[in-house]
Ligand SMILES: Nc1ncnc2c1ncn2[C@@H]1O[C@H](COP(=O)(O)OP(=O)(O)OP(=O)(O)O)[C@@H](O)[C@H]1O
């Protein structure tokens with residue numbers, strides 16, 4: 001029995017070690033896979049905006065900028081929606097049936113596969129964008145930076161809205177009552193008591209949303225236009241780290257080209273992990 | 289004493305109403321795309337679906353008809369194999385953390401799980417390509433499954449830890465007090481109690497990877513025919529939707545809508561049932 | 570009912586019905602009294618007055634409540650309360666747990682409107698004004714409320730907490746006014762000396778008793794017409810309790826105070842009038858001195874004895 005127990009404990013221990021091993025293994029794999037490209041490009045990989053497999057120039061800046069810009073703009077666009085949903089379901093109609101229905105609907109948004117959203121956007125949303133572009137006299141590509149960003153904004157709403165709702169409901173009743181008892185309207189209670197109290201949780205939610213936006217691949221790939229230039233205009237097509245990998249990895253036969261794409265993957269991996277780590281730190285700080 | 293002049297309440301109440309209106313407006317507006325997506329998927333998807341659609345493999349581009357049976361087989365094979373790969377390790381790891389909460393290693397494992405969860409799916413695909421596809425020299429169901437298992441692993445660990453932590457300590461101590469070994473206590477007491485919760489976690493993880501195309505892209509790669517062994521490449525529903533949606537061929541686009549309907553239906557049903565099941569307890 | 574139920578009936582009572590349970594506890598309390606203590610006071614002649622409200626002239630009344638009923642969903646928790654509160658003095662509201670004390674003072678401050686399933690009927694006059702026709706926000710600004718659990722705003726400093734009524738309702742003040750209000754009201758709440766060096770720290774770092782005085786200060790800062798307190802000392806230690814009692818004894822000279830308390834000793838120490846609620850009804854309302862010596866109702870007497878014994 002003793003032997004069996006010890007054996008069992010060792011098995012559990014090994015399984016547990018698997019998680020850190022996977023993380024470290026991933027980092028090592030991608031880092032070593034990136035070396036051939038790094039030897040070729042040197043540090044220019046991190047500041048050159050030229051990505052041309054023909055001339056074997058590999059600068060990752062276009063994609064880094066593309067990812068950061070789409071994520072940040074998507075975050076800004078989603079902000080009023082997430083915060084409105086958090087406030088509406090977490091305070092204004094909290095505890096009602098409607099609140100839980102809306103909360104469930106918002107969760108469904110996050111469950112829709114991104115290829116389905118991409119498909120819908122190609123056939124329904126892009127035509128709308130094209131109409132608008134004709135209206136303002138732009139070239140009606142339909143796809144492009146703004147299109148991808150709007151769809152991305154929609155896709156990341158659930159993460160911040162759900163967390164925002166949770167932290168808003170965590171504001172103690174006796175604090176809210178104190179504010180109401182002073183004669184404050186609901187708006188004033190939300191503005192001066194609830195939001196300041198729940199602030200760090202809400203910020204954490206937005207960081208999680210941003211991390212999601214960073215890694216979102218398929219819908220963005222389908223909509224952003226996939227052109228390896230920095231966007232000159234809010235409507236122009238560009239590319240992100242995730243979408244360049246999705247688009248070009250399968251055809252990267254050249255060794256350095258292949259390694260450069262792995263380098264982009266490494267960049268994406270590190271930035272996503274750091275972002276969500278920060279988000280978790282902030283949330284933990286808030287809840288504990 | 290300072291002469292107090294109270295703000296006019298009417299003005300403040302109006303402001304409150306305006307605020308409520310704005311909040312309601314944005315909430316409703318955020319849900320509009322959701323309804324539109326569901327509406328269009330249903331409207332465009334249902335006409336594409338018939339018996340042939342579900343039982344034939346995909347058609348060549350620019351022809352008529354064609355089905356998704358190869359993608360369904362691929363999806364089922366990959367998700368099930370992924371579940372079989374991920375579950376034992378994840379439950380074991382989760383059990384370890386739940387029983388060694390104070391240890392430094394548990395903290396590291398937990399932290400790693402959070403990090404694993406935040407790895408973008410496309411990067412998981414890259415890593416598994418390097419680990420499995422490149423050495424094997426071919427795309428395969430196996431590689432696709434490992435990629436999906438990679439994504440399911442941290443989700444199941446975290447839900448296992450949570451479920452086991454909810455079991456009251458007295459039950460576990462009672463088992464130990466009766467002289468049961470650690471092994472017996474886990475297998476006969478802890479895991480049976482935790483099974484429904486862990487199962488819910490597995491299903492949630494499964495539903496999540498079922499909808500992902502990104503990890504499949506460079507692992508199972510896609511296959512217009514029904515795969516016969518785990519070393520064959522395979523298509524999955526999301527992968528087919530992606531390929532067909534960006535294609536210029538009308539019959540493929542139609543297939544993409546039909547496949548979207550089936551995928552969406554599956555995911556919504558799974559999400560709802562797990563929600564109902566976990567709520568009861 | 571109290572008169573007729575026998576001890577062995579107690580065990581049959583439905584535990585879920587609060588009023589029955591309350592009656593049971595009440596009955597038990599009464600049963601435990603040694604006869605020797607009970608007898609002499611019964612022997613005294615009971616005074617006729619059960620509700621002193623009518624004795625306050627219109628000019629002496631700050632708050633007048635007529636036929637107040639409160640329903641939580643279908644249960645009627647307060648049953649036709651008629652009570653007038655005087656402009657001068659401190660009124661203690663007493664009664665067994667669950668009798669509706671909190672419900673009554675929350676009804677005065679219109680706090681029940683936050684909860685949709687609660688219904689309130691009846692008329693409330695604040696001075697000459699029928700406040701049931703005003704918006705709740707306007708009423709709450711004029712009636713201060715202090716809760717059982719000290720609840721300073723955790724996101725505000727001590728300074729901001731005193732001004733929270735102004736901040737919350739969007740009233741603008743200049744720097745001088747702010748300082749004046751903060752100093753004056755912290756002094757009024759006997760808190761100034763303890764916090765004058767750390768006005769810009771968070772209010773939640775104070776001790777429980779200090780927090781409670783801070784809550785009183787923020788109500789006073791709004792220059793309220795009447796101050797409501799719901800068991801303000803029940804979460805505090807004896808020393809903090811004494812300080813609050815001293816504070817209330819000073820404050821009651823300036824502002825009418827209505828205070829819920831469980832503590833009969835406290836009521837007898839600081840209140841001028843006492844109202845006794847039982848099962849949602851106002852049983853007796855009189856000068857504290859009279860009520861504590863010659864209660865006119867047997868239930869009041871039993872309650873007071875139970876507490877004293
Ligand atoms: N929100 C509510 N919904 C339903 N019933 C309630 C609610 N609040 C209070 N009650 C019920 O109303 C009755 C009166 O409650 P209240 O809080 O006024 O009692 P109390 O006299 O303040 O008691 P305590 O001394 O314990 O504070 C109780 O029976 C209680 O169960």
Ligand SMILES: [Mg+2]
Pocket residue numbers: 670671672799
């Ligand atoms: Mg109470």
